Amino acid sequence: MDVVVIGSGSWGSAFARHLSRRDHSVTVVTQTVAEATELAERRENRAFLPGIRLPDGIAFVAMAEAEIDAAELVVYAVPTQAVREVAAWVAPRRAADSLQLSLAKGFELGSLERPTEVIREVTGAPAAALSGPNHAEEIGRDMPSATVIASYDITVAERLQRVVAGDSLRVYTNDDVLGVESCGAMKNPIAVAVGMSDGLGFGDNSRAALMTRGLAEITRLGLAQGARFETFSGLAGIGDLIATCTSRHSRNRRAGELLAGGATPDEAAALVGQVVEGFPTTYALHDLAARYGVELPVTENVHEVLEGRRTPSDCVAVLMGREPKRE
Ligand SMILES: NC(=O)c1ccc[n+]([C@@H]2O[C@H](COP(=O)([O-])OP(=O)(O)OC[C@H]3O[C@@H](n4cnc5c(N)ncnc54)[C@H](O)[C@@H]3O)[C@@H](O)[C@H]2O)c1
Structure with missing residues (x-):
């Protein structure tokens, strides 16, 4: 699957690595050009996920230069308070049938909305959520872990389950987003x-x-x-x-x-x-x-x-x- 992961912090990096090792085509969208250049050259996220090699297959592109219209899946790996801004960036650029998956854990201040609510409101697309006991430092080292993908449309959750599940990451579905x-x-x-x-x-x-x-x-x-x-x-x-x-x-x-x-x-x-x-x-x-x-x-x-x-x-x-x- 063609996947775009927005956010090159610890979870975005570990999740992108995981998907890339599952043979998906992964692009990580960074906030700055400097970050994209450094990550592409070093293949290590020294600031957020040190000591873990990021596969050569991952492309790194800054927001200012990224095109996401070919992505079948857009992953939001940013802090909750940044989800609205990121969704506003995604909205005019995404493919109409792309899936949205939030990794953020929090409520938006003011609106008190959950990340998937914000994404739906801004992009018009329903969003699924991935959540569970998943420290990036451990997923990044392929330590056996389990997680939940929640979507009100269980067929979407099951599709994402097939995309994300791997030898070291067991995925359960849930429709209680x-x-x-x-x-x-x-x-x-x-x-x-x-x-x-x-x-x-x-x-x-x-x-x-x-x-x-x-x-x-x-x-x-x-x-x-x-x-x-x-x-x-x-x-x-x-x-x-x-x-x-x-x-x-x-x-x-x-x-x-x-x-x-x-x-x-x-x-x-x-x-x-x-x-x-x-x-x-x-x-x-x-x-x-x-x-x-x-x-x-x-x-x-x-x-x-x-x-x-x-x-x-x-x-x-x-x-x-x-x-x-x-x-
Ligand atoms: N780190 C983990 O192990 C882990 C595990 C599960 C869930 N999460 C959740 O995932 C989310 C991200 O966490 P993290 O650990 O990767 O955070 P982080 O602080 O390591 O990285 C955040 C990333 O988001 C980017 N970012 C911030 N504001 C942005 C904006 N306005 N536009 C574009 N990019 C922006 C930053 O540049 C950075 O790359 C949080 O909600 C966190 O609770 C983290």
Whole structure:
């Protein structure tokens, strides 16, 4: 298949490598000409995915020069807040029958829309979402992984499943796009909270409590929006939550650790050096929780820290001091 991957960060690079090794014709669209030139010459993404060779078959082209009218599949591998801008670039250039696949995990600030909603609104094409416990650093090394491709049109999900699945990446389909995308977004603030707990020197009990109660609030908000319950116990739900909250690769968890060490949110994001989706997602969830009248205690505490109204230590007292509840 002729595939265009927009975004040459860590996930775009790893995903493009994976597709290229599946014998697809892959072009990565970069933001700048300098990036395209460097990636084509070095065949390594030193900034975002060091130590992993990118196959010779991948073409790298800057947005200013790229043509995508021959692409059968357009992949959005950019931060959630950039999806609208990228979709606006895609809209007049794409083939009318091209498939759209979002890899982004978050909600757009302001509109509170999911990436596939933004893509559909801007390009007029329905979009599928890929989400699951998939660290680029591991997919880039062909470590066995599993993921979910969600589309309201299950035949599209099945077609993309055949395109993406490989020896080291098992792909499941799901038609609960809302649930799959919401899970992928909502686990990030929980990972920030876990990182804060780790950074404060707490242990496995604290981490397990935050993850479990985090899943409870993710499920609560997801169900209120209309997601399906089973999605939360799937790869895009608990699977991704486990990976993000326990991994050394997780930027959101790392950002939480930095906050616990006294960094401001801006300092933490700068030190991580790549998009920390958990920060904007926390703000979006704060608004979504109000819209749906749902309580998100863990995410709300992260929100208070990002707003500078609470320290990570304060959050411990707040969470432990909540009124007693039934599980
Ligand atoms: N890294 C992972 O392991 C991983 C895994 C699953 C999902 N994701 C999700 O994929 C998305 C991208 O993550 P990433 O890790 O690749 O981020 P990254 O920070 O490594 O890279 C982001 C890329 O997007 C490009 N970009 C940013 N704004 C742009 C714009 N306006 N127009 C064009 N390009 C733009 C940047 O140049 C960069 O190449 C995020 O939503 C993330 O949550 C990441």
